[in-house]
Amino acid sequence: MDSHYSSAAISVRGLKKSYGNTLALRGVDLEIQQGEIFALLGPNGAGKTTIVEILEGFRHRDEGDVAVLGIDPNRQPMALKIRIGIVLQSTGVERYLSVAETVKMYSSYYPHPRPVGEILGLVGLEAKRDERVLRLSGGQQRRLDVAIALAGDPDLLFLDEPTTGFDPSARREVWEVIKNLQSLGKTVVLTTHFMDEAQYLADRLAIIANGKIVAEGEPETLAGRDRMLATVRFSLPDGVVPPLHLGARMTAAHAYEVKTTLVTKDLFDLTSWAMSAGVDLEDLRVDRPTLEDVYLELTTEGGASKSKEVES
Amino acid sequence: MNSVAMLENQIKYINKAFWRNPASAFFTFSFPLMFLVIFTSLLGHHSIEIQPGHSVDISTYYVAAMAAYAVVTACYNNIAMGLAFQRDSGVLKRTRGTPIPSGIYILGRLLHALFVAVILVIITAAYGKLFYHATLPTGTALFEFLVMLIVGSLTFCALGFAITVVIPNADAAPAIVNASMLPLLFLSGIFIPITSTAPSWLIWIAKVFPVYHFAWGMKSGFLGTPFDWMHVVIVAAWGLGGFLVSFRFFSWEPKR
Ligand SMILES: Nc1ncnc2c1ncn2[C@@H]1O[C@H](COP(=O)(O)OP(=O)(O)OP(=O)(O)O)[C@@H](O)[C@H]1O
Ligand SMILES: [Mg+2]
Numbered sequence: 286m287d288s289h290y291s292s293a294a295i296s297v298r299g300l301k302k303s304y305g306n307t308l309a310l311r312g313v314d315l316e317i318q319q320g321e322i323f324a325l326l327g328p329n330g331a332g333k334t335t336i337v338e339i340l341e342g343f344r345h346r347d348e349g350d351v352a353v354l355g356i357d358p359n360r361q362p363m364a365l366k367i368r369i370g371i372v373l374q375s376t377g378v379e380r381y382l383s384v385a386e387t388v389k390m391y392s393s394y395y396p397h398p399r400p401v402g403e404i405l406g407l408v409g410l411e412a413k414r415d416e417r418v419l420r421l422s423g424g425q426q427r428r429l430d431v432a433i434a435l436a437g438d439p440d441l442l443f444l445d446e447p448t449t450g451f452d453p454s455a456r457r458e459v460w461e462v463i464k465n466l467q468s469l470g471k472t473v474v475l476t477t478h479f480m481d482e483a484q485y486l487a488d489r490l491a492i493i494a495n496g497k498i499v500a501e502g503e504p505e506t507l508a509g510r511d512r513m514l515a516t517v518r519f520s521l522p523d524g525v526v527p528p529l530h531l532g533a534r535m536t537a538a539h540a541y542e543v544k545t546t547l548v549t550k551d552l553f554d555l556t557s558w559a560m561s562a563g564v565d566l567e568d569l570r571v572d573r574p575t576l577e578d579v580y581l582e583l584t585t586e587g588g589a590s591k592s593k594e595v596e597s
Numbered sequence: 598m599n600s601v602a603m604l605e606n607q608i609k610y611i612n613k614a615f616w617r618n619p620a621s622a623f624f625t626f627s628f629p630l631m632f633l634v635i636f637t638s639l640l641g642h643h644s645i646e647i648q649p650g651h652s653v654d655i656s657t658y659y660v661a662a663m664a665a666y667a668v669v670t671a672c673y674n675n676i677a678m679g680l681a682f683q684r685d686s687g688v689l690k691r692t693r694g695t696p697i698p699s700g701i702y703i704l705g706r707l708l709h710a711l712f713v714a715v716i717l718v719i720i721t722a723a724y725g726k727l728f729y730h731a732t733l734p735t736g737t738a739l740f741e742f743l744v745m746l747i748v749g750s751l752t753f754c755a756l757g758f759a760i761t762v763v764i765p766n767a768d769a770a771p772a773i774v775n776a777s778m779l780p781l782l783f784l785s786g787i788f789i790p791i792t793s794t795a796p797s798w799l800i801w802i803a804k805v806f807p808v809y810h811f812a813w814g815m816k817s818g819f820l821g822t823p824f825d826w827m828h829v830v831i832v833a834a835w836g837l838g839g840f841l842v843s844f845r846f847f848s849w850e851p852k853r
Contacts, residue, residue, distance in 0.1 A: 377686030
């Protein structure tokens with residue numbers, strides 16, 4: 286195996302997969318570093334679960350090279366299973382065991398398990414130690430899923446939509462659990478539909494649409510988000526028109542916007558004019574493209590084709 | 598952990614979950630014992646002619662028949678429904694993602710079912726002995742009985758694994774499991790004694806399937822009829838078939 290695989294936790298080249306006539310993955314390349322939290326972001330049916338389950342060894346690829354911790358998941362499944370932890374998108378657990386019994390049972394499958402008490406502490410389930418699994422809430426069950434994934438003290442964790450269906454506070458709690466994992470030095474690969482989740486958790490993320498990665502990078506700079514035009518918006522009272530040199534465009538009655546890369550200078554020009562003319566700039570605000578704008582741009586119809594120029 | 602310790606450990610957890618699950622504890626465990634009490638109480642003091650010139654006490658007949666029935670529920674029904682439910686809820690797939698060897702996981706389920714079957718048979722026999730002075734197999738008959746018990750248990754476990762192949766989801770499991778087993782239980786003299794007057798075409802149909810042979814193998818020692826090793830062979834052949842089907846087609850992931 287190539288030497289460059291050793292530094293990366295996961296390395297994927299030209300990954301293709303189809304189900305019958307459905308082309309689920311059309312050539313995916315990924316490089317995920319050790320110790321990183323990496324998010325796969327994409328709409329329903331984009332291919333997130335397909336990628337993750339190929340990496341975990343559950344599904345077989347049609348084409349491409351895959352190395353997870355230097356291991357081909359389909360060739361040495363056992364060697365891989367010992368070192369990874371998996372939270373599947375939809376999953377179940379024996380309902381009649383207690384929380385501690387469940388984690389202990391899964392721990393017993395691994396050569397170097399992490400102590401059960403420590404795991405329950407990490408995911409915040411100590412208080413539910415002796416509760417039967419069937420009495421846990423949805424959020425607690427998901428934390429149990431993470432606990433089970435941690436049972437073997439893995440180097441790498443896969444979390445397929447860890448927070449889907451949660452209320453905002455339960456999501457926050459699971460986020461903290463995931464942040465904790467990183468501080469233990471684990472590599473985490475997670476999939477999500479939520480921008481805020483990717484933005485908060487991920488060191489790097491990839492946006493996937495229609496079986497292809499359409500953008501990849503850090504949340505702040507993804508797809509040149511930081512270099513895109515900012516928009517200065519404001520409204521003016523009846524009868525007042527902004528001077529031409531500001532380059533403002535009217536968008537509705539009394540409403541104007543200025544597209545710019547020089548926000549500080551243009552704001553200064555605008556406000557100095559307003560001060561000297563004695564006009565009040567109502568609703569003055571500066572908008573930058575959010576991760577969501579980028580995401581929608583890239584994942585909606587026709588967006589994917591434009592991605593090349595944005596990526597450059 | 599070595600394989601034996603892992604297996605032991607696995608059986609321990611399967612056992613815990615089994616007794617805490619009201620459905621499995623009731624349908625697998627209490628059901629056969631309940632039938633035993635009902636049948637023997639209703640009909641226990643009559644006798645029937647099972648072969649020309651050979652009559653037995655009905656209570657003895659039912660003790661043997663319910664022992665056979667207990668093995669079928671503990672192995673076939675318990676494994677088929679348990680696995681269908683666990684497969685559907687994703688437990689099996691999760692297990693598949695951990696390093697426990699599939700062989701150990703499957704063997705754990707199988708040995709646990711065997712354990713439940715043996716306990717049920719012991720309770721059934723003890724009940725028959727205590728309340729109805731049923732004749733229990735001894736000597737060679739006991740040995741033959743035990744061989745049939747073990748071979749039959751393994752076979753019905755294998756068939757339980759195999760039937761999950763045609764069970765699409767957990768909701769369909771009880772229907773498919775019962776539809777595939779109940780008629781055979783009736784045909785094979787488990788619930789209704791097969792007497793010498795039974796129509797021969799019915800017997801011929803029954804003889805195709807393993808329950809009939811298993812039931813006779815189990816009953817011989819109680820009823821004093823000759824033990825036919827052919828019964829063991831036919832039951833084992835079905836078991837082998839079930840094993841091969843499971844080995845080839847068993848799925849750890851929910852079907853869509
Ligand atoms: N087992 C399967 N059989 C057939 N088609 C499948 C199967 N699994 C996925 N697909 C198809 O492959 C495509 C990608 O599915 P995948 O589950 O990977 O998407 P996803 O990004 O995880 O979506 P979601 O956000 O809804 O979980 C979809 O078109 C889906 O219908
Ligand atoms: Mg998915």
